Amino acid sequence: xxxxxAISVSNVTKSFVNAEGQEIAVLNDITMxxxxxxxxxxxxxxxxxxxxxxxxxxxxxxxxxxxxxxxxADIKQSTGHVGYMMQRDLLxxxxxILDNVMLGLEVKGIGKKERxxxxxxxxxxxxxxxxxxxxxxxxxxxxxxxxxxxRTLVTQPDIxxxxxxxxxxxxxxxxxxxxxxxxxxxxxxxxGVLITHDIEEAISVSDRIFVMSKRPTYVKKxxxxxxxxxxxxxxxxxSDVRFKGFFEDIWSELDIQMxxxx
Amino acid sequence: xxxxxxxxxxxxASAHVAAKGKSEFVRKRQAAxxxxxxxxxxxxxxxxxxxLGIWEALVRGGAIxxxxxxxxxxxxxxxxxxxxxxxxxxxxxxxxxxxxxxFGIGSAIGSLAGLLLWFSRTVSRIIDPFVVALNGVPKIAxxxxxxxxxxxxxxxxIVLAAVSTFIVALLSAYQATHxxxxxxxxxxxxxxxxxxxxxSKIIVPSSLPWIISAFRINIGLAxxxxxxxxxxxxxxxxxxxxFVEGNLFNLPAVWVGVFTLMIVAAVLYAGVSMLxxxxxxxxxxxxxxxxxx
Ligand SMILES: Nc1ncnc2c1ncn2[C@@H]1O[C@H](COP(=O)(O)OP(=O)(O)OP(=O)(O)O)[C@@H](O)[C@H]1O
Ligand SMILES: [Mg+2]
Numbered sequence: 071x072x073x074x075x076a077i078s079v080s081n082v083t084k085s086f087v088n089a090e091g092q093e094i095a096v097l098n099d100i101t102m103x104x105x106x107x108x109x110x111x112x113x114x115x116x117x118x119x120x121x122x123x124x125x126x127x128x129x130x131x132x133x134x135x136x137x138x139x140x141x142x143a144d145i146k147q148s149t150g151h152v153g154y155m156m157q158r159d160l161l162x163x164x165x166x167i168l169d170n171v172m173l174g175l176e177v178k179g180i181g182k183k184e185r186x187x188x189x190x191x192x193x194x195x196x197x198x199x200x201x202x203x204x205x206x207x208x209x210x211x212x213x214x215x216x217x218x219x220x221r222t223l224v225t226q227p228d229i230x231x232x233x234x235x236x237x238x239x240x241x242x243x244x245x246x247x248x249x250x251x252x253x254x255x256x257x258x259x260x261x262g263v264l265i266t267h268d269i270e271e272a273i274s275v276s277d278r279i280f281v282m283s284k285r286p287t288y289v290k291k292x293x294x295x296x297x298x299x300x301x302x303x304x305x306x307x308x309s310d311v312r313f314k315g316f317f318e319d320i321w322s323e324l325d326i327q328m329x330x331x332x
Numbered sequence: 333x334x335x336x337x338x339x340x341x342x343x344x345a346s347a348h349v350a351a352k353g354k355s356e357f358v359r360k361r362q363a364a365x366x367x368x369x370x371x372x373x374x375x376x377x378x379x380x381x382x383x384l385g386i387w388e389a390l391v392r393g394g395a396i397x398x399x400x401x402x403x404x405x406x407x408x409x410x411x412x413x414x415x416x417x418x419x420x421x422x423x424x425x426x427x428x429x430x431x432x433x434x435f436g437i438g439s440a441i442g443s444l445a446g447l448l449l450w451f452s453r454t455v456s457r458i459i460d461p462f463v464v465a466l467n468g469v470p471k472i473a474x475x476x477x478x479x480x481x482x483x484x485x486x487x488x489x490i491v492l493a494a495v496s497t498f499i500v501a502l503l504s505a506y507q508a509t510h511x512x513x514x515x516x517x518x519x520x521x522x523x524x525x526x527x528x529x530x531x532s533k534i535i536v537p538s539s540l541p542w543i544i545s546a547f548r549i550n551i552g553l554a555x556x557x558x559x560x561x562x563x564x565x566x567x568x569x570x571x572x573x574x575f576v577e578g579n580l581f582n583l584p585a586v587w588v589g590v591f592t593l594m595i596v597a598a599v600l601y602a603g604v605s606m607l608x609x610x611x612x613x614x615x616x617x618x619x620x621x622x623x624x625x
Contacts, residue, residue, distance in 0.1 A: 130518045150524015160519045164537045164614045173533070177523040205614045225523065 074142070076229050076261040077104040077127060082136030084122055096122050098286035100136070109255055109262040109298070111272035114282025115324065120265045121157055124231045127263075128154045140229065153227030155235050157265075159218040161206035167217055168193065168202040174225040192220045211238035219247070223254065229261045236271070248275050248304040256302075269324070273297065273316045274304040281323050291323055402583035407591075410584035419573075424592055426569040427558055430486050431600065434493020435547075435554035442498040443543045446505025450535050451527070456506065467503055471496035471553070472560040484565040492561045493554035500553060501546050508542030509535055544608045551600045559593065570596070 084097040096119040104110050112120050125131040127138060129149040137144060140151045153174075161170050168189055175185035193199045196216055206214060215238045222230060232251070236244040252275055255262045266272050272279050276295045283290040295316060297307035307313065384404045390396045391403040398406065414420040449456040475492055482488035512535060520530045562571025570589050577585035 125518070128522050130521055149521045152522070154519075154522040156515065156519065156522075158515060160513075160515055162516065162534070162537070164540070164612075173520075174523040176533070177520065177525045177529055207614070 074106050075103050075139075076106045076108070076141060077102070077263070078139045079103075079123070079127065080137050082123075082126060082133045082138060084119070084126065084131065084134050095286035097126075097133070098283075098288045100288060102280060102289060104261060104263060106261055107255075107259055108277050109252070109264070109275060110278045110280065111264045111266055111276040112280045112282060113266060113269060113272050113320065113324065114280075114287060115284045116267070118282050118285045118287040120282060120287075121233055124154065124156075124233055124263075124265065127231060128152050152229045152231055153222045153225055154231045155218055155222040155233060157233040159206075159211075159214040161209075161214055161217060161221075163206055166203050166205060167198065167209070170206065170217060171221050171224055173221060178225060188224055189220075192224050196220055212240065212243060215239060216243075216247070219251075226258070227260070230255070230263070232262065232264045234265055234267065237267070244271070245305055251275070252298055252304055269317055269320050270308065270313075271304075273313060273320070274307040279320065281320055293320065399581070400583065402587050406584040407587045410582075411588045411591075414585070414588055420588065420592060423568055423570045423573045423589075424596060426486060427555075427562065427571065427593075428596055428600070430489035430558045430561075430569065431493055431551070431554045431596075434490040434558065435497050435551055437490070438494035438497030438554070439501045439547055439550050441494075442501025443505040443546070445498075446502040446507075446543075447509060447531075447536060447539060449506050450509040450531065463499065463503060463506075467499050471499075471557055475557070475561050475564050479561065479565050484567060486566075486569075489558045489561045489566065489569070492557045496553045496557040497550040500550055501543070504542050504546035505539055508539035511542070512538055541612060544604075544611060547604050547607065548601070551604050552597065555593075555597055555600065 079100055079102040082097055082100045083095070085093045085095045088094050100123060112123070114120055122131065126133050127140065127145075129145050129147070129151065132147075137146075139145065143151075145151060161167075162173070165173070168186070171189040171193060172185045175188060180188070190199065190202065193202055196219075198213065198216060198220070201209060201213070206217070209217070215235065219232075219235055222232075235251075236247060239247065248271065251262065254260065264272070264275065273295055275298050277299055279293045279295055280289050281291045281293070282288070293316065297310050297313065298304050301307050301310070387401075388404045391398045391401070411420070449459075471492070474495060478492050478495070479488045482491050516534050516538070517530055520534055525533070558569070559571035559574075562569035563575045566572045570593050574586050574589035574593075577589065
């Protein structure tokens with residue numbers, strides 16, 4: 071069967087120059103191929119360079135070497151080809167919740183009334199319509215994160231990058247939103263990439279998981295999971311007999327990595 | 333209250349109550365705030381009354397020279413006569429008009445120029461030393477030249493106030509564009525935003541608090557420049573009046589001028605504060621501040 075790749079990262083490296091002028095290698099030869107309609111997760115030790123990978127895929131950072139294609143096109147020097155929910159919610163404090171949600175639609179030139187209707191319908195779906203006129207400073211961390219998620223979804227991107235989207239949420243909300251995201255991706259035929267520290271979350275939602283090494287990072291191991299695709303639900307995936315085995319495998323892979331000195 | 337009926341959706345219900353803001357709790361807190369503020373006003377008036385009372389008593393008792401210092405009663409008498417002749421209003425109006433106009437022009441052009449520098453790092457690097465040098469010059473030193481070029485009427489005072497405020501506005505707006513959170517710019521880029529969209533949706537609004545706080549400095553600077561210009565050469569204005577009456581040793585009139593300047597300064601400052609809360613509705617804590625004059 072012929073599948074097209076949504077994101078193709080080939081031999082990408084990235085180094086930063088720190089304040090002392092030393093070169094710090096962060097990405098050490100990353101190659102990832104993510105298929106259309108696939109939902110993959112990236113797990114790895116803190117500070118290994120996961121967000122850096124997303125910044126490069128989104129076109130916000132240039133790789134030191136290597137190439138990236140998104141939807142078959144080389145993304146050198148371009149942006150706007152993916153929906154990117156960043157690690158920080160980055161709600162603009164001077165905009166109301168509704169205006170924050172409409173930001174991407176505004177940039178894309180959607181008319182005033184239309185973008186308002188779209189944004190309101192999403193806010194209603196996530197039970198945040200009562201806060202449409204509120205400023206972000208009055209919302210809890212979890213609510214802010216949901217607003218940031220909505221802001222990413224309203225522009226209806228084909229590819230969605232989620233950098234720890236649920237970290238500020240309570241366990242129950244997190245489970246509900248995992249399923250919600252899954253069904254959005256599946257129903258609308260989108261491709262999703264999720265960065266998470268939560269191994270259980272990665273197993274319950276993903277088709278595949280990339281386990282990253284510590285910095286300078288590379289793809290240490292790839293796991294084929296597919297539980298959520300099989301059950302059609304992240305919550306049901308958690309009760310599969312293979313779940314525990316996957317968890318232990320990935321945990322030890324990460325554990326060895328974090329325990330190693332040098 | 334009647335509106336706390338359970339509607340099933342608690343977040344909606346609580347937002348509703350908050351919007352009405354009429355609960356017992358809120359009313360009590362508001363009453364307490366008003367009481368605290370009245371207390372502050374009372375003590376302020378008491379201090380003013382005490383100073384004036386002691387001053388008057390010292391003059392009456394002959395402890396200080398009424399000719400060199402004036403006395404509250406003589407000042408009051410002078411104030412009444414200057415108000416009824418219309419002279420005081422005319423002078424105050426001339427000063428306020430020049431101050432507000434010069435402040436408006438200088439702050440607006442300066443802020444805009446400072447913001448636009450965001451577009452070109454090269455241009456900002458080139459002009460940086462000039463701006464710093466100009467900022468170091470006490471603007472009143474430019475007054476003789478500006479009066480020669482623009483005459484001794486109100487126009488030269490407007491120009492003086494505009495020049496003084498322009499530099500401060502430019503510098504603060506320019507520095508504000510350097511305080512931008514890069515991640516917010518990245519967020520815009522991730523949506524595919526153009527440089528112009530980033531400017532209008534991120535750079536301008538996030539610089540606004542810095543720009544407005546420069547307004548607070550600038551309204552005072554504008555007043556100082558106008559009054560200074562009036563000292564040097566003019567046909568009306570509070571500075572002109574104080575200068576002329578001072579040369580005639582008419583101390584009560586000088587005091588009337590000084591007190592009027594204080595009131596003018598306070599009113600202008602309050603106006604800028606109002607502008608601030610109007611332009612920055614999202615910044616919390618501003619509205620709960622006691623109305624300070
Ligand atoms: N602009 C930059 N300049 C210099 N160093 C950077 C820059 N951005 C990231 N780094 C460094 O690169 C490394 C990887 O950062 P990154 O944010 O990608 O890690 P991460 O895996 O997302 O971490 P976390 O799990 O904590 O979110 C870190 O050591 C960070 O200090
Ligand atoms: Mg990160």
